[in-house]
Amino acid sequence: MNGEAWLLGPAVVLGALAIRTAVTELRRPGTAREQWAFLQSRRALFAGAAASLVAGAVGWHFLGAASAAWAVLTGLLVALIAAPRV
Structure with missing residues (x-):
């Protein structure tokens, strides 16, 4: 893709996640901490890291450096x- 256009997709998805968190936090204070509590789970972090590594390795073969942002987004999801x- 041209220039930094490959970064647009992951940026849009991360922006949507941030907006979702902000809207639910405005409706019910304290929910943002609940939504992002998965980052404290070792099992979730290990699964995310493994998926990120696999997606990054496979993506690097096809997309090169553009796969890094997609790999991070994959790991997060x-x-x-x-x-x-709970």
């Missing part, structure tokens, strides 16, 4: 899914 629910 996998960690969110893998976190134990």
Whole structure:
């Protein structure tokens, strides 16, 4: 892609996650901490790191450096899914 255009996709998704967190925090104070609590789970962080490494390695082969942002986003979303629910 041209210039930094490859960064637009991950930036939009991360922006949407931030907006979702802000809106729910405005509706119910304290929910932002609950939404991002998955970052304290070792299981979730390990799963996210593993997914990020795999996505980065595979993506590097096809996209080069552009895969880094996608790999980080993949790891974050996998960690969110893998976190134990309370």
